[in-house]
Structures are given as C-alpha cells and as structure tokens.
Amino acid sequence: MRRGGRWGWPAVAADVAPAVLLLGFGLLATRLAGDNQPGSRPVDAACRALIAVAALVLALRRRAPLVTLAVVTVATSTYLLIGYPYGPILLSFLLAVYTVAVRLPVRPAALAAGGAFVLLVAHVFVGRGPAPGWVGVLPASAWVVVPFAVGVVVRVSREAAARTRVEEARDRAEQARRQADEERLRIAQEVHDVVGHGLAAISMQADIALHLLPKRPEQAEVALTAISRTSREALDELRVTLGAVRRGAERTPVPGLARLPGLRDRLAGAGLVVELRVTGDPRELPAPVDLAAYRVAQEALTNVLRHAGVASAEVTVDYRADEVTVEVTDRGVGDRGTGTEPADDESGHGLAGMRERVAALGGRLATGPRAGGGFRVYATLPVGPAT
Known part of the structure; x- marks a missing residue:
C-alpha cells in the first residue's frame, strides 16, 4: 500500500520476501536438480547469477509487472538455452507470469505472457543441453498457461468482490x-x-x-x-x-x-x-x-x-x-x-x-x-x- 506517495514497509516486505526465499531456494536446490538430470550443464557462477537475477527482480513485480516478466523471461530462457538443469528458476518465471495476469487487463497480460512463452520454448528446439523438440512444448507451455489462468481467475474474482462491495456500500x-x-x-x-x-x-x-x-x-x-x-x-x-x-x-x-x-x-x-x-x-x-x-x-x-x-x-x-x-x-x-x-x-x-x-x-x-x-x-x- 502507498503511504504519502511512497510504498510502505509492509508492502515492500511483501514483495522482497518471496524474492529472497526464491533466491535462497534456487541456489540450494538447483545443484540437487542437476544431479538428477544427466547431460545438463553443471551449476557454475553464471548459473547462480541468472538464478539471482530471476529471483531478485521479483521484488519489483507489483510496481513494474511487465518489466519484471521481461527480465525473468530473459534470465530463464538464457538459463535453459545454456543447458542448465530444470529447477527452481522456473518458479520465479511462474510467479512473474501470475503477477502480470493479476495486475494487468486480460489483453495486454495475454500478449506479454505469449511473448514470454515464445522465448521460454526456444530451448526445446535449440540449446546446449538436451533438446526435447516438439515433445517439450506442452510441458513448457504449462509454466505459462497455468499461472496465467490462475492469475486471471484471481483478478476477475477481486474485481467482482470490489464491485460487490461498491454496490453494497451504495445500497447501504x-x-x-x-x-x-x-x-x-x-x-x-x-x-x-x-x-x-x-x-x-x-x-x-x-x-x-x-x-x-x-x-x-x-x-x-x-x-x-x-x-x-x-x-x-x-x-x-x-x-x-x-x-x-x-x-x-x-x-x-x-x-x-x-x-x-x-x-x-x-x-x-x-x-x-x-x-x-x-x-x-x-x-x-x-x-x-x-x-x-x-x-x-x-x-x-x-x-x-x-x-x-x-x-x-x-x-x-x-x-x-x-x-x-x-x-x-x-x-x-x-x-x-x-x-x-x-x-x-x-x-x-x-x-x-x-x-x-x-x-x-x-x-x-x-x-x-x-x-x-x-x-x-x-x-x-x-x-x-x-x-
């Protein structure tokens, strides 16, 4: 919530906390994910940097949802094109898509999610790691379609609840x-x-x-x-x-x-x-x-x-x-x-x-x-x- 034109500490904490949690989880769990994915590129400094970028930019997700989605998408797509293992970085991507669907009207949100999907699926055809081809399109699309659908439903529900509150206040x-x-x-x-x-x-x-x-x-x-x-x-x-x-x-x-x-x-x-x-x-x-x-x-x-x-x-x-x-x-x-x-x-x-x-x-x-x-x-x- 804004207070006097600035974001109050509770709102800032609500944005920063998920970013910090995803950063810590990504740095710890990505190596474990790589151990179970033979052929993936080993975790290195570049991998950790991409995980950190994708996670920390989420602190801006509610104030700049499109910018946040763009940065997370580029970081995630680069991560996958290089061949690093599927892992917690996709959770950052999921949260960025969900935020765009919740905070923007359906049309611009759908266009943004569509662009993110195109960049995300690039790795299933080209990449330094295993390239599953067309078989990998459906699983990759789930990381866009599911959070987008959930976000739209939440947005519509909030708008309906807000209209109901306005109508109830008018009736009172x-x-x-x-x-x-x-x-x-x-x-x-x-x-x-x-x-x-x-x-x-x-x-x-x-x-x-x-x-x-x-x-x-x-x-x-x-x-x-x-x-x-x-x-x-x-x-x-x-x-x-x-x-x-x-x-x-x-x-x-x-x-x-x-x-x-x-x-x-x-x-x-x-x-x-x-x-x-x-x-x-x-x-x-x-x-x-x-x-x-x-x-x-x-x-x-x-x-x-x-x-x-x-x-x-x-x-x-x-x-x-x-x-x-x-x-x-x-x-x-x-x-x-x-x-x-x-x-x-x-x-x-x-x-x-x-x-x-x-x-x-x-x-x-x-x-x-x-x-x-x-x-x-x-x-x-x-x-x-x-x-």
Whole structure:
C-alpha cells in the first residue's frame, strides 16, 4: 500500500520476501536438480547469477509487472538455452507470469505472457543441453498457461468482490437516505399534529376572548385561562415529541388513545364539545397503532374546530378482535376535501398525513361528506388478535 506517495514497509516486505526465499531456494536446490538430470550443464557462477537475477527482480513485480516478466523471461530462457538443469528458476518465471495476469487487463497480460512463452520454448528446439523438440512444448507451455489462468481467475474474482462491495456500500447509503427521509417525514407529521392542534385551539379561544372582552370580561378571562393551559400542554407535548426524536422514539412514552379524554377537555375549552364513545373490549395496543389512532382523532377534531363551523363532534373508538377503528363525525359545513385531496392543508400534512400514517401500518382511511350533512373520518388499524 502507498503511504504519502511512497510504498510502505509492509508492502515492500511483501514483495522482497518471496524474492529472497526464491533466491535462497534456487541456489540450494538447483545443484540437487542437476544431479538428477544427466547431460545438463553443471551449476557454475553464471548459473547462480541468472538464478539471482530471476529471483531478485521479483521484488519489483507489483510496481513494474511487465518489466519484471521481461527480465525473468530473459534470465530463464538464457538459463535453459545454456543447458542448465530444470529447477527452481522456473518458479520465479511462474510467479512473474501470475503477477502480470493479476495486475494487468486480460489483453495486454495475454500478449506479454505469449511473448514470454515464445522465448521460454526456444530451448526445446535449440540449446546446449538436451533438446526435447516438439515433445517439450506442452510441458513448457504449462509454466505459462497455468499461472496465467490462475492469475486471471484471481483478478476477475477481486474485481467482482470490489464491485460487490461498491454496490453494497451504495445500497447501504440509499437505505440510510430512505430511512432519513422517512424519519424527517415522521417528525414533520408529529410536529404538525402537535403544533397544528394547539394553535387551532388557541386561535378559537382567542376569538372567543376578543368577542367577550368588551361586554363580559369575566367570561373572556375563562377563555384566556384556557389559552394559557392549552399553550402549556401543547409545548409539553412538543417537548416530549422532540425528546423522543433526540433520544430514540422507543425510549419516551408516546400519546395514545388513553389521552383522548384530555384532548376532549382541551377542545371543550376552545368551544368544541366532543362526545367520546368506546365500544368493544379496550386493551393495550402496540405503540405505533396507539399513536396513529390518537393522531387520527386529534387531526380530525382539529379540522372540525377549524373548518366545520359547529360546536360539537363525535368520536367513536371500537376495539375489535384483530383491529381497532376510530371514527370522527360532525354535522358542520365547509369543504374539507373528498378524501383524495386534503383541502384543509396545502402542504399535505392534514388528511394526507392521516392517510400515510394509517397506510404505513397496513390500515385503511375513509374520509368524505356524510349523507345527512357534515363530514366523516373513519380509520381502521390492524392490531392482531387479542390475547
């Protein structure tokens, strides 16, 4: 590996070590190989020099693979043409061919290996030692074909592994981006529901206070007190929501259907009387389902407060065997959308936000005008069978 434009010691050691090992092995084992090959030229100083050149140049094999192969090929071919015995020098040649196949594209590597093969097989036809002729071509070719094939396979495997790592990293980045987008959307929905509901209630109470202040100031004081209480509650809920974002949503309790009575009381202070009915067998729900059901009721009632022009609404929660339903109805007026386009919120956090919450949990949301007048929001959320 390069460090600051230079090769670090671990990389240098990894290149030098095989060269030194092949040098030592070649100098020791070549004489033994010659003893078993009658007719070969005896080992002498020139033989040792060629072995040393072929071995030591391998220290440069990864930085200059073509130069290394050329030097090793010339040294090995000269060695064999002179008639020295077949021996460890061929291992240096094998390693040089393998390095070219691993480090270069297939086409230039094949051309280089082909040239090395031509020089290597020269000794089977001419040479001072035994010349096997055409019979020796196949064994000689094995010293080129085998390391070249192994090198190509290793190179292709490395490239495939590198592509896989890149694709996995890209997939992880894309997944992280999607999760971040989903988290931002969830936070936006939570903040919208908390702040939107609180501001709607405060706005209604402020209108009441302004209307009563000139003639009945004592009643205006009640509305102002309700404004103070509602703002504190909204701020407390907003702090809880943001705290859950900072510390992890699972560590902080989230609003649920158990808080509907408190929501009803706050809206009563804003001038909206909410009739709350619970049917079925109430039980503890999964936190995401409990939160979604509460937010549906909260957003629907906030829309009633903003747009319906009525003083009452009904909320019905029905606990069934494997689902829970939340229905919010009123007899008001005003265009609050058809259920496909949320007229109550141009940014899409109103009915669209409710629909996304419910759909994310595998539920269904129906919204629209009632046959007898008014508006209806009906959500069905699966919760699994009761235990």
